[in-house]
Amino acid sequence: MKIVQKHYFAQQDSEVLSQQERLSDWRHQLLDLPEDKLLELVRSMPRLKLIEWLAWNDIHGIFLDEDAISEGYPPLxxxxxxxxxxxxxxxxxxxxxxxxxDVNLKDLDLAVSL
Known part of the structure; x- marks a missing residue:
């Protein structure tokens, strides 16, 4: 039997960050990176950190393993x-x-919309 650990990464609707806090938050910093730096960073990030960012960015998404499994999808x-x-x-x-x-993401069936 596999035990699933629940993680709570999603952003809170009521969370309001000051401009200074936003500038120092890695999740917000990722949004502002130029394409080449973004590509370099996501290629170096561990799986859980990527999923943490996805769950934070879209609180209604099904990115966490336990959410995907409960909805009948394989984990990302x-x-x-x-x-x-x-x-x-x-x-x-x-x-x-x-x-x-060199990968055309528009040709793939991703868990996010383009």
Whole structure:
């Protein structure tokens, strides 16, 4: 029997950060990185940190292992989580071509919308 540990990473709706706090918060910093630095960072992040960011960014998403399993989905792999984080950050940027390095994310079925 596998025991699932519950993690609470999602942002709180009532949490209001000052500009200084926002600048020092790694989750917000990730949003402001240029594409090349973002790619470098997500490729170096461990799976749980990627999933933590996804859950924080979208409190209604099904990114945590226990949430995915309870909804009948397999947990995200590290590679899937990397692609999801990259896509979420880049999807609204002008001029983004849909690629993460040499992978066209628009051709993949991701856990996030593009």
């Amino acid at each position: 792999t590290r590679e899937q989580a990397m692609m999801c984080v990259f896509a979420v950050v880049m999807r609204n940027r002008d001029g983004w071509n849909g690629y993460m390095g």
